[in-house]
Structures are given as C-alpha cells and as structure tokens.
Amino acid sequence: MEIKVDQLSKNYGENNALDQVSLTLEGNKIYGLLGRNGAGKTTFMDILSGQILASAGSISIDGENPFDNQRLTESICLIKEANNFSPELKIKQVLKIYSYFYPNWNQEMAEELLEIFNLKQSAKIKTLSKGMESALGITAGLASRAPITVFDEPYIGMDAPSRKKFYEILLEDYQENPRTIIFSTHLIDEVSLMFEEVIILREGSVILQESAEDLRAKTIAISGPKDQVDAFLADKEIIQRNDLAGSSMAYAFGSRKEALDAGLEVEGVPVQELMIHLTEKKKGA
Ligand SMILES: Nc1ncnc2c1ncn2[C@@H]1O[C@H](COP(=O)(O)OP(=O)(O)OP(=O)(O)O)[C@@H](O)[C@H]1O
Numbered sequence: 146m147e148i149k150v151d152q153l154s155k156n157y158g159e160n161n162a163l164d165q166v167s168l169t170l171e172g173n174k175i176y177g178l179l180g181r182n183g184a185g186k187t188t189f190m191d192i193l194s195g196q197i198l199a200s201a202g203s204i205s206i207d208g209e210n211p212f213d214n215q216r217l218t219e220s221i222c223l224i225k226e227a228n229n230f231s232p233e234l235k236i237k238q239v240l241k242i243y244s245y246f247y248p249n250w251n252q253e254m255a256e257e258l259l260e261i262f263n264l265k266q267s268a269k270i271k272t273l274s275k276g277m278e279s280a281l282g283i284t285a286g287l288a289s290r291a292p293i294t295v296f297d298e299p300y301i302g303m304d305a306p307s308r309k310k311f312y313e314i315l316l317e318d319y320q321e322n323p324r325t326i327i328f329s330t331h332l333i334d335e336v337s338l339m340f341e342e343v344i345i346l347r348e349g350s351v352i353l354q355e356s357a358e359d360l361r362a363k364t365i366a367i368s369g370p371k372d373q374v375d376a377f378l379a380d381k382e383i384i385q386r387n388d389l390a391g392s393s394m395a396y397a398f399g400s401r402k403e404a405l406d407a408g409l410e411v412e413g414v415p416v417q418e419l420m421i422h423l424t425e426k427k428k429g430a
Pocket residue numbers: 157160161162180181182183184185186187188189
C-alpha cells in the first residue's frame with residue numbers, strides 16, 4: 146500500500162508537532178522512523194493510522210484518507226508503547242477482538258508468540274507487568290499481519306532477550322509475509338540493521354529519507370596517520386573521530402575510492418553510529 150504525505154502539518158497551539166512534511170512510502174519495506182524526543186514521530190504515526198486529524202496538508206493510503214476510514218483501519222495496526230488494551234480484558238479476549246478486526250489475523254502465530262513470551266491467555270491485562278504488556282502488544286501487532294503495521298516504541302519494559310526474540314520473529318515473518326512495517330525507536334543500535342529505509346524527523350520536519358543501503362554506501366570509516374586523515378577530512382562531514390598518538394580514525398561522509406586513493410584504510414561505518422549522528426545533529430547544522 147502506498148502512503149503519500151503532502152505538506153502535512155499538525156499544530157498544538159503555537160507548537161508545530163509536524164511542519165509541512167512531505168513523503169512517499171512505496172510500501173512492503175521495513176521503515177525506521179527516527180528522531181529525538183518531541184521530533185513528531187508519534188504525531189505522524191497517529192495521523193497515519195487515522196487516530197487524529199492533521200491541521201493542514203494531506204495524507205493518503207492507496208489514495209484514501211485514513212481518518213475514520215473503516216476500510217483502511219482494518220489494514221493498519223498501530224501498537225503504541227502502552228495502553229493498547231483495556232485493563233479489564235483477558236489476553237484471550239484481546240486476541241479475539243484482534244481476530245475480528247484484522248482480516249489477515251494469524252491465531253496460530255499469536256498463540257506461539259504468547260508461549261514464547263510466557264503469557265497465559267487467562268491473564269487479565271491489568272495484572273501484567275510493563276514488559277509483559279509490551280510483549281502482548283508485539284504479539285498482537287505481528288499476528289495482525291496488517292498490510293501496514295506501525296510499532297511506536299513497542300517494547301518498553303521488555304528485557305534484552307525478549308527484544309532479540311521479537312526482532313528475530315519479525316524478520317522471519319516479514320520474509321514470508323512482506324508488508325509495510327514502520328518502526329519508531331530510540332534503541333537505534335539494536336534495530337538499525339533491520340531497516341530498509343530510514344526517515345529522520347527533527348523538530349517536525351523530515352531531514353532525511355533514504356535507503357539504508359544508500360546510507361551505507363555514502364559513509365566510510367577511515368584510519369591512517371593523523372596528517373593524512375586531517376587532509377582527507379578537510380572538506381568532509383565528520384560523524385565521529387578519535388585520535389591516538391600519531392594516528393587517527395574517523396567516520397565520515399565520503400567515497401571509499403577517494404579515501405583509498407588518499408592512502409587510508411577504509412571500512413564501512415556501523416549503521417547505528419550514522420543514525421545516532423544524524424538524529425543528534427543540531428538544526429541548521
Ligand atoms: N496532545 C498534545 N497536546 C499538545 N502538544 C502535543 C500533543 N502531542 C504531542 N505534542 C507535542 O508535539 C511535539 C511532537 O510530539 P511527538 O509525541 O509526536 O514526538 P515524538 O517524536 O514521538 O517524541 P518521543 O520520542 O518523545 O516519543 C512535542 O513538542 C509534543 O510536546
């Protein structure tokens with residue numbers, strides 16, 4: 146499903162949570178939606194999933210506006226960091242509701258995931274720990290098999306082994322059932338290798354939309370004698386740099402060939418370093 150966003154803005158009083166955002170997501174990819182606190186990620190995902198209305202501009206999914214749109218709502222599953230389910234319901238009832246709502250719902254997968262995460266179908270939502278509630282959110286999101294599945298910081302409280310399990314299952318299931326997955330997280334280093342395309346928001350604006358592959362191709366990790374590294378970096382954007390005695394190593398934007406021609410050693414930049422750098426860059430930098 147293609148998502149087209151044109152000049153989309155959302156204001157809360159004086160505050161521009163989104164400021165004329167334009168994007169096209171062609172779909173069937175895993176997108177990383179990144180940005181610092183308050184950048185506008187949740188606002189964007191809420192508009193995309195039809196929960197709130199934009200103040201200006203347009204958003205369409207396969208040509209239709211998602212707001213209050215029954216046909217589209219069953220194609221979009223939004224899992225937020227908390228309060229996805231009514232506290233009085235039992236897990237079993239949550240699964241039932243999701244199975245009615247999402248036409249592609251996979252009950253077998255849901256039950257498998259509950260077992261992996263040690264969740265009992267008879268448990269009430271209000272008795273779950275934070276991590277258990279997140280695991281249920283992830284279960285519901287994955288088993289929905291919704292053509293557009295949006296995870297907004299879905300694993301608050303989950304421990305590292307459970308998160309790892311989640312990534313593994315997500316990737317495995319995505320290979321077999323390609324769909325659009327939009328993933329917002331601050332744990333960039335953990336998930337960056339999963340992203341096929343990266344969107345970075347800063348203060349309500351899109352500052353980058355690029356395939357992870359292109360991002361990797363544009364960046365290099367170089368090392369060599371300090372003066373040679375200095376000369377090479379003179380006209381480059383530096384991501385990170387370390388000097389030790391007479392030698393230096395740096396991550397920077399630049400071409401592998403140019404660095405090799407300059408007599409430097411060249412490797413790839415770990416994608417998470419790059420994303421952390423990009424999300425942290427100051428406005429106007
Ligand atoms: N309901 C609201 N009322 C007023 N301001 C809001 C509301 N929701 C969001 N905002 C403001 O809009 C801006 C964007 O918030 P949003 O939650 O979309 O950011 P975010 O990128 O998801 O942040 P985080 O990473 O902290 O979750 C922030 O300045 C926030 O204070």
